[in-house]
Amino acid sequence: MRLKLKTVFVLYFTVSLLGLIYALMQLGQRCDCTEHDAARDRTISRLRGELHSLREQMKKPEPTNPPKPALPPTIHVITPTYTRLVQKAELTRLSQTLLHVRQLHWILVEDSPHKTVLVSEFLVRSGLTYTHLHVPTPRESKLQEGDPSWLKPRGAEQRNEGLRWLRETAGGRQGAQLEEGVVYFADDDNTYSLQLFEEMRGTQMVSVWPVGLVGGMRYERPVVEQGRVVRFHTGWRPNRPFPLDMAGFAVSLRLVLANPDAHFDGDAPMGFLESSFLQGLVTMEELEPKADMCTKVLVWHTRTEKPKMKREDALQKQGLGSDPGVEV
């Protein structure tokens, strides 16, 4: 019996010794895997961390340091429009851009003695929060057929009507929330990037930024030094008080309400329309530069060609024009 046990023990010892050696070899090999696993580990922990922080973000309404109100300030976009062939197309694609912007209120002002069916129906279907206004431009101020577009300032009456409505509606209410708004004058043929609206949302008085394809140049912009606007980089009449395009600035609603007389002067000379409004409101030093200190172009002053209607006109003379019931 004893002999058997001894041999058993000896066998057991050798087996365990071999096993230990094998394990030591395995341990040696594992060194490579730990690197790989560590990388994965790091990825996993990083992802976990991001997931956690994103979840935290989702719980809070606005995660940045200064406590913001529950709703961001509303951007009131005043757009003058007038009936012409490309009107519906222009309004369609503008609305497609505006639909992406939260807390946006579109004030569409028609140059017309009454609200047109096209615009009314369009606004209903657009899905936007809107106010539909109208005011006709007096005949003397209106551009005639064949006049170049720069002859008379356009849209002044309509923008003033928008301002009047805002003063009437917002001025009556006392809520501080309502005064936290921004007013932007957006023409219906320009192109706006979505980033622009977020840039202008924090406007305290008047904020400015570059505008592309305007003033006979690739872009016009305010020149910013040490966080302040010192002059304007433009090739056309830089000596204007505010050589900006309508699309290049936004005004805080508070400022609009505080200055009930500020309006656009329809009789102002060419290019001075913006200045006629801004002069009473703010000085150049008080302007707030946006778009990365006015180095990025976030809005373009695009214009749409007038579609050629030669054949249509010819057909209409013969009484064979296209069905006017089909809205274009």
Add this chain to the structure above:
Amino acid sequence: MPKRRDILAVVLIVLPWTLLITVWHQSAIAPLLAIRKACHHLVKEIFIIPERLAVRRHRPTDDTAEGHRDPGQGSDSKEYCSSDKDIVEVVRTEYVYTRPPPWSDVLPTIHVVTPTYSRPVQKAELTRLANTFLHVPNLHWILVEDSQRRTPLVSRLLHEMGLNYTHLNVETPRNYKLRGDTRDPRIPRGTMQRNLALRWLRETFSLNSTQPGIVYFADDDNTYSLELFEEMRSTRKVSVWPVAFVGGLRYESPKVNAAGKVYGWKTVFDPHRPFAIDMAGFAVNLRLILFKPQAYFKLRGVKGGYQESSLLRELVTLNDLEPKAANCTKILVWHTRAEKPILVNEGKKGFTDPNVEI
């Protein structure tokens, strides 16, 4: 005492084994298992995060095209966890609404082919086009540049927009770009780019794949209503609809009879063309494109206005056309053109900083 010796012996034998086993388990097996679990779990979590966060999987591809696809709801998490590279990129979208609608497994994909070329209004046009496309679910934008290389302007724009896109490029040879003389053998603008997109589609998708798709040729300066994309989604072969501001008319449209079949074209400019329709006025089912791999836009010897016919006549007959937009009575797309901006004040040397992108 023999008992004590035995106990000592047993302890000495068992101890190293227990040590070994515990150490082995801790460092080797458990982590591997944990990693697999954690990976799967995290991937599932990240895809479920709704609303504000867009998750994108960047799959670096080897071919010339740069693809960018959304993962979709039914994707396999094992695929992601087995790769070595960092594959899941959680992108925080600051502007909450700038994301396309979630990808649906049910809706047919609309492959929008847009040729584009560098000019001052290019970025503006592409920006507002992208703002439109961001509303359309299951849209895949195939942007083909007329350039020797993919430009950084377009690459950056596509990357920032968040759309599902493919970025291609092919340069139209200089002698063949639009010139005044009609006798020159010229390639109409955008033809080579559209053909490249067709070729890419044929290389990427096969007839056997069950993913339904519609191909639409959208120029970058037109205006599209959102309703249009829903109308074309039900295309079985080729669907058609009216287009505004083409052919010198308020709109051009196919003529539809009482039976709902197209029998002619309501247009003044050469109404006897096989397909008197603008590029923006029709859409083709992807299966048809794949079924007829020889169908391309003709490059040379194409008269003005016959471009569309050169492709369509190889795909369908007049009888097969499906009229949309309420039997071709509603205008859902406008052939707008942007005015060329006047840049006189730039002068010879350029007044503005050329590094600022417009």
